[in-house]
Amino acid sequence: MPAPRLSPTATLVLAVLLEQPMHPYEMLVRLRKRRDDRLVRLNPGAVYHAVERLERDGLVERAGVDRDGNRPERTVYAVTAAGVAAHDARTRELVRDVPPEYPAFPVGLALVHDLPRDDALALLRERRTALAAAVDGQREQLDGAVARGLPRRYVLDAYYELHQTDAQIAWLDATIADLRSGALSWTDEASSAFRPGVAPDRPAPHPATSAEELP
Numbered sequence: 254m255p256a257p258r259l260s261p262t263a264t265l266v267l268a269v270l271l272e273q274p275m276h277p278y279e280m281l282v283r284l285r286k287r288r289d290d291r292l293v294r295l296n297p298g299a300v301y302h303a304v305e306r307l308e309r310d311g312l313v314e315r316a317g318v319d320r321d322g323n324r325p326e327r328t329v330y331a332v333t334a335a336g337v338a339a340h341d342a343r344t345r346e347l348v349r350d351v352p353p354e355y356p357a358f359p360v361g362l363a364l365v366h367d368l369p370r371d372d373a374l375a376l377l378r379e380r381r382t383a384l385a386a387a388v389d390g391q392r393e394q395l396d397g398a399v400a401r402g403l404p405r406r407y408v409l410d411a412y413y414e415l416h417q418t419d420a421q422i423a424w425l426d427a428t429i430a431d432l433r434s435g436a437l438s439w440t441d442e443a444s445s446a447f448r449p450g451v452a453p454d455r456p457a458p459h460p461a462t463s464a465e466e467l468p
Contacts, residue, residue: 257310259343261293263303267312267332267340274316274331277304292410304330312336370439374432381425388418 259267269275269283281300289295307313308330316331332340358380365373392415399405405412431437 257306259312259339260303260306261347262295262299263307263312264340264343264347265289265293266300266303266307267336270313270330270332271337271340274329276319276327276329277301278327280304288411291414307336312339366439370432373439374429377425377429377432381422381429384418384422384425388415391415 265284266280269280269287272283275283277300278297281295281297284290284295284300293299304313308315312333313330313336314333315328317329319327319329321327365376368376391411395408395411395415399408428437432439
């Protein structure tokens with residue numbers, strides 16, 4: 254029976270358990286301290302659900318009970334050998350594979366031609382402003398943490414996100430400039446060959462070409 258595919262949250266839970274056994278609330282605190290809530294939606298329910306699934310699948314096991322003063326007892330979990338293997342396999346898969354993704358922004362770009370030019374321009378500017386504000390200061394903080402001794406390999410995800418945002422801002426700047434200058438026309442009509450919903454004319458196949466050989 255194939256091993257169950259780990260969700261991103263479950264993979265992160267296994268990662269903190271590689272450090273030491275802990276109870277689910279401590280896992281949540283550790284993940285938030287590491288800013289992993291940038292990567293997935295983290296709340297107590299999500300972490301407890303991930304732990305339940307991991308225990309059911311034999312990837313974590315109960316390792317004791319935490320007693321802290323008058324607080325209720327909390328079950329401590331430890332990663333199993335199967336959990337270590339599952340974590341490593343899923344991490345390799347997440348880095349290597351290129352699955353199809355369906356972000357919302359490209360859907361908006363595919364439809365924005367239906368809006369007036371000035372509206373499209375204003376929306377692109379708003380997005381550019383929001384992105385710039387979101388990363389303002391983040392690079393300085395990140396570079397500062399690395400300069401103070403944090404190994405850069407621990408924050409590759411943060412640098413990747415900054416790079417992606419920089420690339421999107423650069424694209425927005427170029428597109429906004431083209432809209433303002435007229436290099437990107439908002440009035441030209443598409444020819445029939447490129448009109449949405451109209452299939453372009455296709456050349457007739459060569460007589461010696463079979464149907465199976467057509468692209």
